Amino acid sequence: MLTLTTPSGLGETLALVDGLDDVLVHGLARIDEERAAALEAIAAAFAGSPPADRIADAIGKIIAGTVTDENLIVLAGARTALLGAAHDALLGSLGRPREPWTAEGEPAPAGPPLGGGRSWLRELAIAGWRGVDHELAGGGAAAVQTLLGEPSARRLAVLLDGFGAELRAAAPVATLERIPVRRWADLWTRALLLCQAAYPVFGAVPVDGRLLILGADLHEHPTVFRAQVHGLLEAGGTVRLVRASVAAAKVDTITGPSAWRMLAGFPVLRGALAGHRSIEIAGMPLTAAGDLLWDEACATAGEPADPFATARVLLATAVLPPVAPLDRHPAAIAEPVLLEGYTAGPDSLDLGGVPVAVDRDRLPAAGPLTPALVAASTACLGLLRWDAGRWAVQPLAVQAVVRKKPVAAHTGDWALGPTEAKAAKAEAAAGTAVEVLRERAGRLLRR
Amino acid sequence: MTSEGAGYERRSAAAVIAPVTVRKLAKVPFVELAEGRLQGVVSSGSDVERVYVSSITAGDHGLSCNTNNNRPCGGLSGGSRACGHLRALADAAVAQYGLARVARYLKVELAAGEEDLWAGLHTTTAPNRAAEVFSGFLRHLAYLETPPSNEPLPELQWFPAAGAVS
Numbered sequence: 001m002l003t004l005t006t007p008s009g010l011g012e013t014l015a016l017v018d019g020l021d022d023v024l025v026h027g028l029a030r031i032d033e034e035r036a037a038a039l040e041a042i043a044a045a046f047a048g049s050p051p052a053d054r055i056a057d058a059i060g061k062i063i064a065g066t067v068t069d070e071n072l073i074v075l076a077g078a079r080t081a082l083l084g085a086a087h088d089a090l091l092g093s094l095g096r097p098r099e100p101w102t103a104e105g106e107p108a109p110a111g112p113p114l115g116g117g118r119s120w121l122r123e124l125a126i127a128g129w130r131g132v133d134h135e136l137a138g139g140g141a142a143a144v145q146t147l148l149g150e151p152s153a154r155r156l157a158v159l160l161d162g163f164g165a166e167l168r169a170a171a172p173v174a175t176l177e178r179i180p181v182r183r184w185a186d187l188w189t190r191a192l193l194l195c196q197a198a199y200p201v202f203g204a205v206p207v208d209g210r211l212l213i214l215g216a217d218l219h220e221h222p223t224v225f226r227a228q229v230h231g232l233l234e235a236g237g238t239v240r241l242v243r244a245s246v247a248a249a250k251v252d253t254i255t256g257p258s259a260w261r262m263l264a265g266f267p268v269l270r271g272a273l274a275g276h277r278s279i280e281i282a283g284m285p286l287t288a289a290g291d292l293l294w295d296e297a298c299a300t301a302g303e304p305a306d307p308f309a310t311a312r313v314l315l316a317t318a319v320l321p322p323v324a325p326l327d328r329h330p331a332a333i334a335e336p337v338l339l340e341g342y343t344a345g346p347d348s349l350d351l352g353g354v355p356v357a358v359d360r361d362r363l364p365a366a367g368p369l370t371p372a373l374v375a376a377s378t379a380c381l382g383l384l385r386w387d388a389g390r391w392a393v394q395p396l397a398v399q400a401v402v403r404k405k406p407v408a409a410h411t412g413d414w415a416l417g418p419t420e421a422k423a424a425k426a427e428a429a430a431g432t433a434v435e436v437l438r439e440r441a442g443r444l445l446r447r
Numbered sequence: 448m449t450s451e452g453a454g455y456e457r458r459s460a461a462a463v464i465a466p467v468t469v470r471k472l473a474k475v476p477f478v479e480l481a482e483g484r485l486q487g488v489v490s491s492g493s494d495v496e497r498v499y500v501s502s503i504t505a506g507d508h509g510l511s512c513n514t515n516n517n518r519p520c521g522g523l524s525g526g527s528r529a530c531g532h533l534r535a536l537a538d539a540a541v542a543q544y545g546l547a548r549v550a551r552y553l554k555v556e557l558a559a560g561e562e563d564l565w566a567g568l569h570t571t572t573a574p575n576r577a578a579e580v581f582s583g584f585l586r587h588l589a590y591l592e593t594p595p596s597n598e599p600l601p602e603l604q605w606f607p608a609a610g611a612v613s
Contacts, residue, residue: 180461218608249593331459364608388454441588
């Protein structure tokens with residue numbers, strides 16, 4: 001039975017975060033008494049804990065006007081710790097036991113150049129979101145270009161590129177009606193952490209087994225499209241919840257169903273998603289956080305497997321992976337759940353008097369799921385998420401009754417192209433974008 | 448774009464960029480709002496090897512149009528009356544981003560109900576920016592050559608794929 005509660009202390013913790021986030025709206029160059037008090041409240045909250053002195057010292061210096069990289073990373077660390085605690089309380093309130101985190105991190109070897117990203121993030125913090133004009137918004141572009149060329153810096157490059165695109169779209173922010181205050185503080189904080197050479201990396205160990213897919217969560221910003229598959233790995237008598245992720249670089253004009261074309265290098269995974277098949281895994285690396293580092297050479301298409309059957313039989317007893325320490329954040333919670341026996345409405349699923357909100361903003365155009373299908377559904381496989389003060393379920397698949405006939409739709413159904421005639425026609429027209437740009441690239445790039 | 452609701456400011460997954468509308472790319476393969484300009488690349492109608500590099504500056508609406516070999520566009524010829532390439536560029540930008548976003552970026556005041564961007568553009572001439580714009584296009588194309596990644600990329604939880612239109 002799913003019980004969704006708000007842990008005690010969550011409101012107070014998020015209030016501290018909000019105080020810091022509001023400071024970043026106006027910028028660290030303009031800290032008035034009220035904003036200084038908000039920062040001092042964070043320092044006070046850490047009193048008596050190991051980093052208390054460092055946090056109090058850095059915040060004092062920032063209020064006094066010394067905005068250095070050393071002080072900023074401490075501020076970002078304090079915010080990360082507060083949201084990490086909020087994450088733990090929220091995840092803990094679900095009452096699902098998880099494996100403990102035991103992996104030892106190590107600093108990345110021979111680091112990529114991080115100074116460009118750091119100095120842009122420092123300028124942003126000083127100016128505040130309200131001070132972001134076209135020039136400052138575009139100030140991270142050179143750093144992104146450098147980082148994109150370094151495979152070990154892909155994570156940071158993808159984040160900075162998505163963040164920068166939003167700031168460019170929103171500039172000049174001074175005239176913007178509403179500012180996504182927590183979101184930009186989240187992205188800024190995580191980018192600043194990733195800009196540290198000491199950011200820990202963790203190893204992975206090869207595993208064998210059978211991967212039973214639960215569903216695909218699709219992510220996108222102007223220059224990336226990513227399919228993150230949630231599934232259950234049967235290996236040596238144990239069933240563990242795992243994820244597998246494939247991301248392609250793209251451009252903003254490639255979006256919707258044709259974005260799958262950018263993942264052409266992963267035929268086994270795409271075929272299994274589109275065909276509802278299991279995948280035999282041999283020697284594929286699995287991280288401590290439950291992420292398979294997808295390698296098609298270690299994957300073979302298996303037998304047909306219905307994700308709903310998989311979830312009904314195995315999800316409740318699967319071993320859940322721990323969360324990497326620095327990835328703990330309420331917005332990173334994405335817990336696979338199977339919901340049945342509810343009454344579906346347009347905005348929520350009513351589980352016998354307990355309504356669970358449907359996250360309608362996470363129904364991607366690259367798949368067949370629509371709000372109408374969710375509203376007509378009788379069973380839903382989804383991800384439980386927490387954002388903006390509430391729990392919500394993001395459907396990854398639904399079983400529904402349409403015109404008195406049972407239908408099922410999964411976000412990964414169109415991994416090999418839309419299966420519905422109208423969408424397929426639109427995709428065929430839009431998909432030529434990839435070819436047009438490749439042709440242009442062929443003529444113009446090699447000069 | 449959903450900016451309604453009290454939660455927008457405190458939403459980690461708040462939508463900031465409206466999804467772009469898919470459009471045909473053959474005539475105008477590249478459009479961006481960047482560096483204080485609406486800028487992009489327009490295919491030549493007569494020569495597949497040639498493209499025009501066109502831009503309109505935000506604020507003072509300065510026009511520039513040159514070939515990728517840095518020859519001035521005969522249609523614009525250094526003037527302030529838009530050539531066909533600049534018109535195609537603006538049409539593509541409006542198709543891709545919507546009129547509101549393009550107008551806001553260029554600082555164009557449009558009367559209520561006005562659907563022609565040019566009605567609000569008080570154009571002037573601008574220096575040649577072909578080199579910067581063209582290198583922007585090459586950067587854009589380079590994304591298509593960037594290898595895919597199998598890393599977990601945890602920050603993409605903040606970037607759900609663009610929504611379905613129901």
